[in-house]
Amino acid sequence: MTRKSLLLLSALLFCSALGLRGQSVSFIITGTVIDSADGTPLAMATVFAQDLKDSVVIADVVTDTKGHFIMRDIPTDREKIGLGITLIGYASYYRIIHTPKATSVDLGHIFLTRNSKGRTPSLKARRPPH
Numbered sequence: 001m002t003r004k005s006l007l008l009l010s011a012l013l014f015c016s017a018l019g020l021r022g023q024s025v026s027f028i029i030t031g032t033v034i035d036s037a038d039g040t041p042l043a044m045a046t047v048f049a050q051d052l053k054d055s056v057v058i059a060d061v062v063t064d065t066k067g068h069f070i071m072r073d074i075p076t077d078r079e080k081i082g083l084g085i086t087l088i089g090y091a092s093y094y095r096i097i098h099t100p101k102a103t104s105v106d107l108g109h110i111f112l113t114r115n116s117k118g119r120t121p122s123l124k125a126r127r128p129p130h
Contacts, residue, residue: 027100029071031107033063033085037114041067045087045112049074052082052096076100083107090114 029049033042047069048060058081063069074081076099085093090112097105 025076026073027076028104029074031069032109033067034109034111036111042087042112045085047071047085050082052080087112
């Protein structure tokens with residue numbers, strides 16, 4: 001091969017590698033966060049997805065004025081992920097979600113309960129499962 005051919009081949013391989021990197025398989029999680037006492041939508045709640053192995057947050061969003069959220073680009077390379085929702089004045093919400101075969105998961109309405117003692121929630125660390 002000539003030097004020019006080698007250079008051209010290297011450039012093509014580099015460009016194709018960049019293209020494949022941007023095509024990772026992912027899905028979307030949607031839902032609406034609601035006050036369980038009066039049914040009003042909760043704005044500004046933090047919604048996060050985390051890896052169950054090491055508790056690393058892989059995506060996070062904040063609910064809009066109607067309590068709705070759309071979390072995009074959740075990687076499907078995990079069998080399950082943790083989904084948490086926090087908002088000052090409300091009890092935290094946490095559940096395990098199995099990674100879908102589909103491209104999206106709609107969680108529907110998620111109800112948060114007000115803290116009965118008026119305290120702000122404290123952050124508690126979880127040890128990754130072994």
